[in-house]
Amino acid sequence: xxxxxxxxxxxxxxxxxxxxxxxxxxxxxxxxxxxxxxxxxxxxxxxxxxxxxxxxxxxxxxxxxxxxxxxxxxxxxxxxxxxxxxxxxxxxxxxxxxxxxxxxxxxxxxxxxxxxxxxxxxxxxxxxxxxxxxxx
Amino acid sequence: xxxxxxxxxxxxxxxxxxxxxxxxxxxxxxxxxxxxxxxxxxxxxxxxxxxxxxxxxxxxxxxxxxxxxxxxxxxxxxxxxxxxxxxxxxxxxxxxxxxxxxxxxxxxxxxxxxxxxxxxxxxxxxxxxxxxxxxx
Amino acid sequence: xxxxxxxxxxxxxxxxxxxxxxxxxxxxxxxxxxxxxxxxxxxxxxxxxxxxxxxxxxxxxxxxxxxxxxxxxxxxxxxxxxxxxxxxxxxxxxxxxxxxxxxxxxxxxxxxxxxxxxxxxxxxxxxxxxxxxxxx
Amino acid sequence: xxxxxxxxxxxxxxxxxxxxxxxxxxxxxxxxxxxxxxxxxxxxxxxxxxxxxxxxxxxxxxxxxxxxxxxxxxxxxxxxxxxxxxxxxxxxxxxxxxxxxxxxxxxxxxxxxxxxxxxxxxxxxxxxxxxxxxxx
Numbered sequence: 001x002x003x004x005x006x007x008x009x010x011x012x013x014x015x016x017x018x019x020x021x022x023x024x025x026x027x028x029x030x031x032x033x034x035x036x037x038x039x040x041x042x043x044x045x046x047x048x049x050x051x052x053x054x055x056x057x058x059x060x061x062x063x064x065x066x067x068x069x070x071x072x073x074x075x076x077x078x079x080x081x082x083x084x085x086x087x088x089x090x091x092x093x094x095x096x097x098x099x100x101x102x103x104x105x106x107x108x109x110x111x112x113x114x115x116x117x118x119x120x121x122x123x124x125x126x127x128x129x130x131x132x133x134x135x136x
Numbered sequence: 137x138x139x140x141x142x143x144x145x146x147x148x149x150x151x152x153x154x155x156x157x158x159x160x161x162x163x164x165x166x167x168x169x170x171x172x173x174x175x176x177x178x179x180x181x182x183x184x185x186x187x188x189x190x191x192x193x194x195x196x197x198x199x200x201x202x203x204x205x206x207x208x209x210x211x212x213x214x215x216x217x218x219x220x221x222x223x224x225x226x227x228x229x230x231x232x233x234x235x236x237x238x239x240x241x242x243x244x245x246x247x248x249x250x251x252x253x254x255x256x257x258x259x260x261x262x263x264x265x266x267x268x269x270x271x272x
Numbered sequence: 273x274x275x276x277x278x279x280x281x282x283x284x285x286x287x288x289x290x291x292x293x294x295x296x297x298x299x300x301x302x303x304x305x306x307x308x309x310x311x312x313x314x315x316x317x318x319x320x321x322x323x324x325x326x327x328x329x330x331x332x333x334x335x336x337x338x339x340x341x342x343x344x345x346x347x348x349x350x351x352x353x354x355x356x357x358x359x360x361x362x363x364x365x366x367x368x369x370x371x372x373x374x375x376x377x378x379x380x381x382x383x384x385x386x387x388x389x390x391x392x393x394x395x396x397x398x399x400x401x402x403x404x405x406x407x408x
Numbered sequence: 409x410x411x412x413x414x415x416x417x418x419x420x421x422x423x424x425x426x427x428x429x430x431x432x433x434x435x436x437x438x439x440x441x442x443x444x445x446x447x448x449x450x451x452x453x454x455x456x457x458x459x460x461x462x463x464x465x466x467x468x469x470x471x472x473x474x475x476x477x478x479x480x481x482x483x484x485x486x487x488x489x490x491x492x493x494x495x496x497x498x499x500x501x502x503x504x505x506x507x508x509x510x511x512x513x514x515x516x517x518x519x520x521x522x523x524x525x526x527x528x529x530x531x532x533x534x535x536x537x538x539x540x541x542x543x544x
Contacts, residue, residue: 126262356508
Protein backbone atom coordinates (compact mmCIF):
# COMPACT_ATOMS: atom_id res chain seq x y z
CA UNK A 1 0.00 0.00 0.00
CA UNK A 2 1.10 3.56 -0.64
CA UNK A 3 -0.05 6.84 0.85
CA UNK A 4 -1.26 9.88 -1.10
CA UNK A 5 2.08 11.58 -0.41
CA UNK A 6 4.14 8.62 -1.65
CA UNK A 7 2.05 8.40 -4.79
CA UNK A 8 2.37 12.15 -5.40
CA UNK A 9 6.14 11.92 -5.12
CA UNK A 10 6.27 8.94 -7.47
CA UNK A 11 3.99 10.56 -10.03
CA UNK A 12 5.94 13.83 -9.92
CA UNK A 13 9.17 12.03 -10.68
CA UNK A 14 7.72 9.82 -13.40
CA UNK A 15 5.13 12.14 -14.95
CA UNK A 16 6.62 15.64 -14.51
CA UNK A 17 4.50 17.17 -17.26
CA UNK A 18 1.20 15.78 -15.98
CA UNK A 19 -1.68 18.11 -15.19
CA UNK A 20 -3.15 15.90 -12.50
CA UNK A 21 -3.84 16.64 -8.86
CA UNK A 22 -4.49 13.68 -6.56
CA UNK A 23 -7.54 14.64 -4.53
CA UNK A 24 -7.94 11.48 -2.48
CA UNK A 25 -6.70 7.91 -2.14
CA UNK A 26 -9.02 5.56 -0.31
CA UNK A 27 -9.78 1.91 0.14
CA UNK A 28 -9.62 0.52 -3.42
CA UNK A 29 -10.47 3.96 -4.71
CA UNK A 30 -8.98 7.29 -5.76
CA UNK A 31 -10.08 10.71 -6.97
CA UNK A 32 -7.97 12.74 -9.37
CA UNK A 33 -8.47 16.20 -10.87
CA UNK A 34 -7.27 16.98 -14.39
CA UNK A 35 -6.88 20.73 -14.83
CA UNK A 36 -8.39 21.97 -18.08
CA UNK A 37 -6.89 24.72 -20.22
CA UNK A 38 -6.70 25.57 -23.90
CA UNK A 39 -4.67 22.46 -24.75
CA UNK A 40 -7.38 20.15 -23.42
CA UNK A 41 -10.21 21.66 -25.46
CA UNK A 42 -11.65 20.76 -28.82
CA UNK A 43 -13.33 23.09 -31.30
CA UNK A 44 -16.83 23.78 -30.04
CA UNK A 45 -15.54 24.32 -26.53
CA UNK A 46 -15.49 20.93 -24.93
CA UNK A 47 -12.91 18.71 -23.32
CA UNK A 48 -11.42 16.23 -25.78
CA UNK A 49 -12.05 12.50 -25.43
CA UNK A 50 -8.38 11.60 -24.99
CA UNK A 51 -8.15 14.02 -22.03
CA UNK A 52 -11.06 12.21 -20.38
CA UNK A 53 -9.32 8.90 -21.04
CA UNK A 54 -6.08 10.24 -19.57
CA UNK A 55 -7.89 11.40 -16.44
CA UNK A 56 -9.57 8.01 -16.02
CA UNK A 57 -6.34 6.14 -16.62
CA UNK A 58 -4.54 8.26 -14.04
CA UNK A 59 -7.27 7.78 -11.41
CA UNK A 60 -7.13 4.03 -11.93
CA UNK A 61 -3.35 4.01 -11.68
CA UNK A 62 -3.44 6.02 -8.43
CA UNK A 63 -6.06 3.67 -6.97
CA UNK A 64 -3.86 0.69 -7.86
CA UNK A 65 -0.76 2.27 -6.31
CA UNK A 66 -2.79 3.04 -3.19
CA UNK A 67 -3.86 -0.59 -3.00
CA UNK A 68 -0.76 -2.57 -3.90
CA UNK A 69 2.05 -0.05 -3.39
CA UNK A 70 4.38 1.70 -5.82
CA UNK A 71 4.78 -0.48 -8.93
CA UNK A 72 6.11 1.26 -11.98
CA UNK A 73 5.40 -1.49 -14.45
CA UNK A 74 1.62 -1.69 -14.26
CA UNK A 75 0.18 -1.11 -17.73
CA UNK A 76 -3.32 -0.63 -19.07
CA UNK A 77 -4.37 -3.61 -21.18
CA UNK A 78 -7.88 -2.60 -22.17
CA UNK A 79 -10.20 0.34 -21.63
CA UNK A 80 -13.80 1.05 -22.57
CA UNK A 81 -15.12 4.59 -22.39
CA UNK A 82 -18.72 5.72 -22.83
CA UNK A 83 -19.23 9.41 -23.53
CA UNK A 84 -22.51 10.58 -21.99
CA UNK A 85 -22.64 14.36 -21.72
CA UNK A 86 -20.67 17.29 -23.11
CA UNK A 87 -18.05 18.36 -20.57
CA UNK A 88 -17.82 22.04 -19.62
CA UNK A 89 -14.91 23.90 -21.20
CA UNK A 90 -14.43 26.03 -18.11
CA UNK A 91 -14.36 23.40 -15.40
CA UNK A 92 -11.69 20.91 -14.44
CA UNK A 93 -12.36 17.21 -14.82
CA UNK A 94 -12.83 15.06 -11.71
CA UNK A 95 -12.18 11.33 -12.08
CA UNK A 96 -13.50 9.04 -9.36
CA UNK A 97 -12.17 5.49 -9.52
CA UNK A 98 -13.39 2.37 -7.73
CA UNK A 99 -11.48 -0.89 -8.09
CA UNK A 100 -13.77 -3.80 -8.95
CA UNK A 101 -11.20 -6.56 -8.69
CA UNK A 102 -7.63 -6.72 -7.46
CA UNK A 103 -6.24 -10.00 -8.71
CA UNK A 104 -2.69 -11.30 -8.75
CA UNK A 105 -2.18 -10.44 -12.40
CA UNK A 106 -5.07 -8.18 -13.38
CA UNK A 107 -6.85 -5.25 -11.77
CA UNK A 108 -10.25 -4.09 -13.02
CA UNK A 109 -11.60 -0.67 -12.12
CA UNK A 110 -14.34 1.72 -13.12
CA UNK A 111 -14.12 5.49 -13.27
CA UNK A 112 -16.85 8.13 -13.36
CA UNK A 113 -15.78 11.44 -14.91
CA UNK A 114 -17.37 14.78 -14.00
CA UNK A 115 -17.02 18.44 -14.87
CA UNK A 116 -16.12 19.76 -11.41
CA UNK A 117 -19.22 20.69 -9.45
CA UNK A 118 -21.66 18.94 -11.76
CA UNK A 119 -23.72 16.05 -10.51
CA UNK A 120 -24.05 14.00 -13.68
CA UNK A 121 -21.08 12.16 -15.11
CA UNK A 122 -19.79 13.25 -18.53
CA UNK A 123 -18.22 9.85 -19.21
CA UNK A 124 -17.71 6.40 -17.72
CA UNK A 125 -14.68 4.13 -18.03
CA UNK A 126 -14.01 0.49 -17.26
CA UNK A 127 -10.42 -0.58 -17.64
CA UNK A 128 -8.01 -3.39 -16.89
CA UNK A 129 -4.42 -3.07 -15.72
CA UNK A 130 -1.85 -5.83 -15.91
CA UNK A 131 0.27 -6.00 -12.77
CA UNK A 132 3.83 -7.30 -12.82
CA UNK A 133 4.33 -10.37 -10.67
CA UNK A 134 6.22 -9.06 -7.69
CA UNK A 135 7.95 -12.18 -6.46
CA UNK A 136 7.74 -14.66 -9.31
CA UNK B 137 -42.64 4.99 -16.94
CA UNK B 138 -43.79 1.44 -16.27
CA UNK B 139 -44.37 -0.41 -13.01
CA UNK B 140 -42.81 -3.73 -12.03
CA UNK B 141 -46.15 -5.43 -12.74
CA UNK B 142 -46.50 -3.90 -16.22
CA UNK B 143 -42.94 -4.91 -17.07
CA UNK B 144 -43.52 -8.45 -15.80
CA UNK B 145 -46.62 -8.80 -17.96
CA UNK B 146 -44.78 -7.44 -21.00
CA UNK B 147 -41.77 -9.69 -20.47
CA UNK B 148 -43.95 -12.76 -19.93
CA UNK B 149 -45.70 -12.18 -23.25
CA UNK B 150 -42.57 -11.40 -25.19
CA UNK B 151 -40.02 -13.66 -23.49
CA UNK B 152 -42.07 -16.69 -22.35
CA UNK B 153 -39.05 -18.97 -22.09
CA UNK B 154 -36.98 -16.57 -19.99
CA UNK B 155 -35.62 -17.65 -16.63
CA UNK B 156 -35.68 -14.16 -15.14
CA UNK B 157 -37.41 -12.87 -12.06
CA UNK B 158 -37.73 -9.11 -11.68
CA UNK B 159 -36.71 -8.36 -8.11
CA UNK B 160 -37.03 -4.58 -8.14
CA UNK B 161 -37.58 -1.62 -10.43
CA UNK B 162 -36.41 1.72 -9.06
CA UNK B 163 -35.43 5.18 -10.16
CA UNK B 164 -33.19 4.56 -13.19
CA UNK B 165 -32.37 1.14 -11.79
CA UNK B 166 -33.52 -2.47 -11.69
CA UNK B 167 -32.55 -5.76 -10.10
CA UNK B 168 -33.16 -9.07 -11.86
CA UNK B 169 -32.51 -12.66 -10.80
CA UNK B 170 -31.50 -15.28 -13.36
CA UNK B 171 -32.21 -18.76 -12.01
CA UNK B 172 -29.33 -21.16 -12.54
CA UNK B 173 -29.73 -24.82 -13.41
CA UNK B 174 -27.85 -27.41 -15.45
CA UNK B 175 -28.38 -25.55 -18.73
CA UNK B 176 -26.62 -22.46 -17.43
CA UNK B 177 -23.47 -24.24 -16.31
CA UNK B 178 -20.18 -24.89 -18.03
CA UNK B 179 -17.83 -27.79 -17.44
CA UNK B 180 -15.95 -27.13 -14.22
CA UNK B 181 -19.12 -26.07 -12.47
CA UNK B 182 -19.50 -22.40 -13.20
CA UNK B 183 -22.10 -20.17 -14.81
CA UNK B 184 -21.36 -19.57 -18.49
CA UNK B 185 -20.40 -16.13 -19.74
CA UNK B 186 -23.39 -15.80 -22.09
CA UNK B 187 -25.74 -16.42 -19.14
CA UNK B 188 -24.11 -13.54 -17.27
CA UNK B 189 -24.49 -11.37 -20.35
CA UNK B 190 -28.15 -12.35 -20.69
CA UNK B 191 -28.79 -11.46 -17.05
CA UNK B 192 -27.11 -8.07 -17.48
CA UNK B 193 -28.96 -7.37 -20.70
CA UNK B 194 -32.28 -8.22 -19.06
CA UNK B 195 -31.62 -6.00 -16.03
CA UNK B 196 -30.74 -3.10 -18.30
CA UNK B 197 -33.86 -3.65 -20.40
CA UNK B 198 -36.06 -3.71 -17.30
CA UNK B 199 -34.47 -0.52 -15.97
CA UNK B 200 -35.11 1.17 -19.32
CA UNK B 201 -38.75 0.04 -19.41
CA UNK B 202 -39.14 1.30 -15.86
CA UNK B 203 -37.76 4.67 -16.88
CA UNK B 204 -39.31 5.34 -20.28
CA UNK B 205 -42.28 2.97 -20.38
CA UNK B 206 -42.96 -0.15 -22.44
CA UNK B 207 -41.04 0.07 -25.73
CA UNK B 208 -40.59 -3.16 -27.58
CA UNK B 209 -38.07 -1.91 -30.09
CA UNK B 210 -35.21 -0.98 -27.81
CA UNK B 211 -32.12 -2.94 -28.87
CA UNK B 212 -28.67 -3.39 -27.43
CA UNK B 213 -26.06 -1.72 -29.62
CA UNK B 214 -22.89 -2.44 -27.65
CA UNK B 215 -21.91 -4.24 -24.48
CA UNK B 216 -18.65 -4.67 -22.59
CA UNK B 217 -18.35 -7.35 -19.93
CA UNK B 218 -15.47 -7.87 -17.51
CA UNK B 219 -15.33 -11.26 -15.82
CA UNK B 220 -13.88 -10.89 -12.33
CA UNK B 221 -14.61 -13.94 -10.21
CA UNK B 222 -15.86 -17.48 -10.78
CA UNK B 223 -19.62 -17.59 -10.19
CA UNK B 224 -21.01 -20.27 -7.91
CA UNK B 225 -22.69 -23.16 -9.70
CA UNK B 226 -25.29 -23.54 -6.97
CA UNK B 227 -26.48 -19.96 -6.60
CA UNK B 228 -28.70 -17.85 -8.82
CA UNK B 229 -27.27 -14.78 -10.50
CA UNK B 230 -28.37 -11.34 -9.32
CA UNK B 231 -28.00 -8.47 -11.81
CA UNK B 232 -28.16 -4.93 -10.42
CA UNK B 233 -28.47 -2.23 -13.07
CA UNK B 234 -28.01 1.52 -12.77
CA UNK B 235 -28.72 3.76 -15.75
CA UNK B 236 -25.87 6.22 -16.39
CA UNK B 237 -27.54 8.22 -19.13
CA UNK B 238 -31.06 8.33 -20.53
CA UNK B 239 -30.83 10.25 -23.78
CA UNK B 240 -33.35 10.70 -26.57
CA UNK B 241 -31.74 8.06 -28.73
CA UNK B 242 -29.30 6.17 -26.52
CA UNK B 243 -29.38 4.79 -23.01
CA UNK B 244 -26.18 3.80 -21.18
CA UNK B 245 -26.26 1.59 -18.12
CA UNK B 246 -23.96 -0.44 -15.95
CA UNK B 247 -24.72 -3.76 -14.29
CA UNK B 248 -22.99 -5.54 -11.43
CA UNK B 249 -23.52 -9.31 -11.39
CA UNK B 250 -23.40 -11.41 -8.22
CA UNK B 251 -23.82 -15.00 -7.16
CA UNK B 252 -26.79 -14.56 -4.85
CA UNK B 253 -25.72 -13.82 -1.29
CA UNK B 254 -22.10 -13.04 -2.18
CA UNK B 255 -20.72 -9.58 -1.62
CA UNK B 256 -18.21 -9.37 -4.43
CA UNK B 257 -19.35 -9.07 -8.03
CA UNK B 258 -18.54 -11.92 -10.42
CA UNK B 259 -18.76 -9.67 -13.47
CA UNK B 260 -19.43 -6.08 -14.54
CA UNK B 261 -21.20 -4.87 -17.66
CA UNK B 262 -21.53 -1.51 -19.38
CA UNK B 263 -23.95 -1.44 -22.29
CA UNK B 264 -25.78 0.88 -24.63
CA UNK B 265 -29.36 0.55 -25.85
CA UNK B 266 -30.75 2.32 -28.86
CA UNK B 267 -34.25 3.66 -28.23
CA UNK B 268 -36.77 4.11 -31.03
CA UNK B 269 -37.86 7.70 -31.47
CA UNK B 270 -41.39 7.72 -30.08
CA UNK B 271 -42.84 10.83 -31.65
CA UNK B 272 -40.27 12.10 -34.10
CA UNK C 273 -0.43 -26.19 -31.21
CA UNK C 274 -3.44 -28.43 -31.66
CA UNK C 275 -5.16 -29.73 -34.80
CA UNK C 276 -8.83 -29.33 -35.64
CA UNK C 277 -9.37 -32.99 -34.70
CA UNK C 278 -7.68 -32.64 -31.33
CA UNK C 279 -9.70 -29.55 -30.54
CA UNK C 280 -12.94 -31.26 -31.60
CA UNK C 281 -12.21 -34.17 -29.30
CA UNK C 282 -11.39 -31.85 -26.41
CA UNK C 283 -14.47 -29.72 -26.94
CA UNK C 284 -16.72 -32.78 -27.21
CA UNK C 285 -15.50 -34.07 -23.88
CA UNK C 286 -15.66 -30.73 -22.09
CA UNK C 287 -18.68 -29.13 -23.78
CA UNK C 288 -20.93 -32.09 -24.65
CA UNK C 289 -24.06 -29.95 -24.93
CA UNK C 290 -22.52 -27.37 -27.23
CA UNK C 291 -24.09 -26.60 -30.58
CA UNK C 292 -20.84 -25.64 -32.25
CA UNK C 293 -19.19 -27.05 -35.33
CA UNK C 294 -15.53 -26.20 -35.90
CA UNK C 295 -15.28 -25.21 -39.54
CA UNK C 296 -11.61 -24.34 -39.72
CA UNK C 297 -8.53 -23.81 -37.57
CA UNK C 298 -5.79 -21.73 -39.17
CA UNK C 299 -2.77 -19.66 -38.31
CA UNK C 300 -3.92 -17.57 -35.34
CA UNK C 301 -7.48 -17.92 -36.57
CA UNK C 302 -10.55 -20.14 -36.43
CA UNK C 303 -14.05 -20.35 -37.87
CA UNK C 304 -16.92 -21.85 -35.90
CA UNK C 305 -20.58 -22.42 -36.79
CA UNK C 306 -23.28 -22.14 -34.13
CA UNK C 307 -26.41 -23.96 -35.26
CA UNK C 308 -29.57 -21.95 -34.70
CA UNK C 309 -32.87 -23.41 -33.60
CA UNK C 310 -35.85 -22.33 -31.52
CA UNK C 311 -33.79 -22.06 -28.32
CA UNK C 312 -31.44 -19.51 -29.86
CA UNK C 313 -34.16 -17.13 -31.02
CA UNK C 314 -35.74 -14.12 -29.39
CA UNK C 315 -39.26 -12.84 -29.91
CA UNK C 316 -39.35 -11.04 -33.22
CA UNK C 317 -37.40 -13.79 -34.90
CA UNK C 318 -33.79 -12.98 -34.37
CA UNK C 319 -30.80 -14.66 -32.78
CA UNK C 320 -30.31 -13.56 -29.18
CA UNK C 321 -27.29 -11.51 -28.16
CA UNK C 322 -25.95 -14.11 -25.72
CA UNK C 323 -25.92 -16.70 -28.52
CA UNK C 324 -23.78 -14.36 -30.62
CA UNK C 325 -21.48 -13.87 -27.65
CA UNK C 326 -21.25 -17.62 -27.11
CA UNK C 327 -20.34 -18.17 -30.76
CA UNK C 328 -17.65 -15.50 -30.59
CA UNK C 329 -16.27 -16.84 -27.35
CA UNK C 330 -16.09 -20.34 -28.79
CA UNK C 331 -14.32 -19.19 -31.98
CA UNK C 332 -11.76 -17.33 -29.91
CA UNK C 333 -11.21 -20.34 -27.67
CA UNK C 334 -10.71 -22.63 -30.67
CA UNK C 335 -8.24 -20.19 -32.23
CA UNK C 336 -6.29 -20.09 -28.96
CA UNK C 337 -6.22 -23.89 -28.68
CA UNK C 338 -5.05 -24.07 -32.27
CA UNK C 339 -2.24 -21.66 -31.49
CA UNK C 340 -0.98 -22.74 -28.08
CA UNK C 341 -2.31 -26.27 -27.72
CA UNK C 342 -4.96 -27.77 -25.47
CA UNK C 343 -5.22 -25.70 -22.28
CA UNK C 344 -8.34 -26.20 -20.26
CA UNK C 345 -7.86 -23.26 -17.93
CA UNK C 346 -7.96 -20.37 -20.36
CA UNK C 347 -10.74 -18.00 -19.33
CA UNK C 348 -12.30 -14.94 -20.89
CA UNK C 349 -11.43 -11.83 -18.88
CA UNK C 350 -13.19 -9.16 -20.92
CA UNK C 351 -15.34 -8.98 -24.03
CA UNK C 352 -16.84 -6.13 -26.02
CA UNK C 353 -19.59 -6.83 -28.54
CA UNK C 354 -21.08 -4.39 -31.03
CA UNK C 355 -24.42 -5.39 -32.55
CA UNK C 356 -24.65 -4.10 -36.10
CA UNK C 357 -27.42 -5.86 -38.04
CA UNK C 358 -30.35 -8.11 -37.20
CA UNK C 359 -29.31 -11.76 -37.63
CA UNK C 360 -31.52 -14.05 -39.70
CA UNK C 361 -33.65 -16.44 -37.68
CA UNK C 362 -33.31 -19.18 -40.29
CA UNK C 363 -29.56 -19.21 -40.80
CA UNK C 364 -26.77 -20.53 -38.62
CA UNK C 365 -24.23 -18.12 -37.17
CA UNK C 366 -20.67 -18.16 -38.51
CA UNK C 367 -17.97 -16.77 -36.20
CA UNK C 368 -14.61 -15.91 -37.77
CA UNK C 369 -11.85 -15.20 -35.27
CA UNK C 370 -8.45 -13.62 -35.79
CA UNK C 371 -5.98 -13.41 -32.93
CA UNK C 372 -4.51 -9.93 -32.52
CA UNK C 373 -1.98 -10.74 -29.84
CA UNK C 374 -0.72 -13.96 -28.31
CA UNK C 375 1.16 -12.94 -25.18
CA UNK C 376 2.48 -15.05 -22.33
CA UNK C 377 -0.44 -14.22 -20.07
CA UNK C 378 -3.08 -12.61 -22.28
CA UNK C 379 -4.49 -13.32 -25.72
CA UNK C 380 -6.52 -10.69 -27.59
CA UNK C 381 -8.71 -11.65 -30.52
CA UNK C 382 -11.44 -10.21 -32.67
CA UNK C 383 -14.42 -12.05 -34.10
CA UNK C 384 -16.78 -11.14 -36.94
CA UNK C 385 -20.19 -12.80 -36.75
CA UNK C 386 -22.34 -13.53 -39.79
CA UNK C 387 -25.67 -15.10 -40.63
CA UNK C 388 -24.42 -17.93 -42.85
CA UNK C 389 -24.21 -16.85 -46.48
CA UNK C 390 -24.56 -13.14 -45.78
CA UNK C 391 -21.74 -10.78 -46.60
CA UNK C 392 -22.21 -8.18 -43.89
CA UNK C 393 -21.40 -8.97 -40.28
CA UNK C 394 -24.26 -8.95 -37.77
CA UNK C 395 -21.93 -8.29 -34.84
CA UNK C 396 -18.28 -7.75 -33.95
CA UNK C 397 -16.44 -8.89 -30.83
CA UNK C 398 -13.08 -8.05 -29.29
CA UNK C 399 -12.15 -10.16 -26.29
CA UNK C 400 -9.26 -11.04 -24.01
CA UNK C 401 -8.42 -14.46 -22.65
CA UNK C 402 -6.17 -15.06 -19.68
CA UNK C 403 -3.83 -18.00 -20.24
CA UNK C 404 -2.50 -20.11 -17.38
CA UNK C 405 1.27 -19.99 -17.06
CA UNK C 406 2.38 -23.38 -18.30
CA UNK C 407 5.82 -23.69 -16.78
CA UNK C 408 6.13 -20.85 -14.27
CA UNK D 409 -19.16 11.75 -49.54
CA UNK D 410 -16.12 13.97 -49.13
CA UNK D 411 -12.71 13.82 -50.76
CA UNK D 412 -9.38 13.73 -48.94
CA UNK D 413 -8.85 17.40 -49.84
CA UNK D 414 -12.26 18.49 -48.52
CA UNK D 415 -11.66 16.61 -45.29
CA UNK D 416 -8.18 18.12 -44.91
CA UNK D 417 -9.60 21.61 -45.33
CA UNK D 418 -12.37 20.92 -42.83
CA UNK D 419 -10.02 19.41 -40.27
CA UNK D 420 -7.52 22.29 -40.63
CA UNK D 421 -10.23 24.81 -39.89
CA UNK D 422 -11.75 22.92 -37.01
CA UNK D 423 -8.67 21.26 -35.50
CA UNK D 424 -5.84 23.72 -36.18
CA UNK D 425 -3.60 22.34 -33.43
CA UNK D 426 -3.95 18.71 -34.52
CA UNK D 427 -0.86 16.67 -35.33
CA UNK D 428 -2.61 14.44 -37.84
CA UNK D 429 -1.83 13.81 -41.48
CA UNK D 430 -4.52 12.14 -43.58
CA UNK D 431 -2.74 9.44 -45.54
CA UNK D 432 -5.69 7.96 -47.38
CA UNK D 433 -9.48 8.02 -47.58
CA UNK D 434 -11.06 4.97 -49.18
CA UNK D 435 -14.29 3.08 -49.38
CA UNK D 436 -15.52 3.00 -45.77
CA UNK D 437 -11.93 3.33 -44.64
CA UNK D 438 -9.21 5.84 -43.84
CA UNK D 439 -5.57 5.92 -42.79
CA UNK D 440 -4.21 8.69 -40.59
CA UNK D 441 -0.72 9.39 -39.27
CA UNK D 442 -0.21 10.96 -35.86
CA UNK D 443 3.23 12.52 -35.63
CA UNK D 444 5.02 11.65 -32.40
CA UNK D 445 7.24 14.05 -30.48
CA UNK D 446 8.14 14.70 -26.85
CA UNK D 447 4.58 15.68 -25.90
CA UNK D 448 3.20 12.33 -27.01
CA UNK D 449 5.60 10.23 -24.94
CA UNK D 450 5.33 8.78 -21.48
CA UNK D 451 8.17 8.05 -19.09
CA UNK D 452 9.88 4.89 -20.23
CA UNK D 453 9.86 6.05 -23.82
CA UNK D 454 6.55 4.96 -25.23
CA UNK D 455 3.56 6.64 -26.83
CA UNK D 456 0.85 7.41 -24.28
CA UNK D 457 -2.49 5.64 -24.39
CA UNK D 458 -4.51 8.82 -24.92
CA UNK D 459 -2.43 9.61 -28.02
CA UNK D 460 -3.29 6.19 -29.45
CA UNK D 461 -6.95 6.86 -28.68
CA UNK D 462 -6.76 10.27 -30.35
CA UNK D 463 -5.22 8.74 -33.46
CA UNK D 464 -7.92 6.07 -33.62
CA UNK D 465 -10.68 8.59 -33.05
CA UNK D 466 -9.34 10.81 -35.82
CA UNK D 467 -9.05 7.93 -38.30
CA UNK D 468 -12.62 6.92 -37.59
CA UNK D 469 -13.84 10.50 -37.98
CA UNK D 470 -12.04 10.85 -41.32
CA UNK D 471 -13.51 7.56 -42.55
CA UNK D 472 -16.99 8.77 -41.59
CA UNK D 473 -16.54 12.12 -43.33
CA UNK D 474 -15.29 10.28 -46.42
CA UNK D 475 -18.39 8.11 -46.36
CA UNK D 476 -21.20 10.48 -45.47
CA UNK D 477 -19.74 13.91 -46.23
CA UNK D 478 -18.71 16.79 -43.98
CA UNK D 479 -20.77 16.67 -40.77
CA UNK D 480 -19.42 18.65 -37.88
CA UNK D 481 -21.71 17.23 -35.23
CA UNK D 482 -20.70 13.59 -35.29
CA UNK D 483 -19.55 12.57 -31.81
CA UNK D 484 -17.96 9.48 -30.35
CA UNK D 485 -20.37 7.67 -28.05
CA UNK D 486 -18.26 4.71 -26.98
CA UNK D 487 -14.78 3.39 -27.58
CA UNK D 488 -12.93 0.25 -26.54
CA UNK D 489 -9.16 0.08 -26.86
CA UNK D 490 -6.94 -2.95 -26.34
CA UNK D 491 -3.25 -2.25 -25.83
CA UNK D 492 -1.19 -5.07 -27.31
CA UNK D 493 2.43 -4.05 -27.77
CA UNK D 494 4.64 -1.19 -26.63
CA UNK D 495 4.74 1.50 -29.34
CA UNK D 496 8.11 2.80 -30.49
CA UNK D 497 9.03 6.24 -29.13
CA UNK D 498 10.79 7.20 -32.35
CA UNK D 499 8.15 6.28 -34.92
CA UNK D 500 4.90 8.00 -35.83
CA UNK D 501 1.62 6.22 -35.22
CA UNK D 502 -0.39 4.94 -38.18
CA UNK D 503 -4.12 4.42 -37.62
CA UNK D 504 -5.98 2.30 -40.17
CA UNK D 505 -9.77 2.46 -39.86
CA UNK D 506 -12.41 0.24 -41.43
CA UNK D 507 -16.09 1.06 -40.96
CA UNK D 508 -18.10 -1.97 -39.85
CA UNK D 509 -21.54 -0.41 -40.05
CA UNK D 510 -22.86 2.86 -41.42
CA UNK D 511 -26.36 3.24 -40.05
CA UNK D 512 -28.68 6.20 -40.07
CA UNK D 513 -27.88 7.15 -36.50
CA UNK D 514 -24.80 5.16 -35.54
CA UNK D 515 -21.53 4.28 -37.23
CA UNK D 516 -19.31 1.49 -35.92
CA UNK D 517 -15.68 1.22 -36.94
CA UNK D 518 -12.52 -0.57 -35.98
CA UNK D 519 -8.99 0.82 -36.05
CA UNK D 520 -5.64 -0.94 -35.99
CA UNK D 521 -2.77 1.18 -34.68
CA UNK D 522 0.86 0.67 -35.71
CA UNK D 523 4.24 2.20 -35.06
CA UNK D 524 5.09 3.27 -38.61
CA UNK D 525 6.85 0.53 -40.51
CA UNK D 526 6.06 -2.22 -38.01
CA UNK D 527 3.91 -5.15 -39.02
CA UNK D 528 2.20 -5.92 -35.73
CA UNK D 529 -0.41 -3.61 -34.30
CA UNK D 530 0.34 -1.86 -31.01
CA UNK D 531 -3.34 -1.39 -30.20
CA UNK D 532 -6.83 -2.06 -31.53
CA UNK D 533 -9.91 0.12 -31.20
CA UNK D 534 -13.62 -0.42 -31.80
CA UNK D 535 -15.75 2.69 -31.50
CA UNK D 536 -19.20 4.06 -32.19
CA UNK D 537 -20.06 7.50 -33.52
CA UNK D 538 -23.47 9.09 -33.27
CA UNK D 539 -24.43 10.89 -36.47
CA UNK D 540 -26.79 13.87 -36.47
CA UNK D 541 -29.95 13.29 -38.45
CA UNK D 542 -29.46 15.39 -41.54
CA UNK D 543 -33.02 15.91 -42.67
CA UNK D 544 -35.19 14.91 -39.74
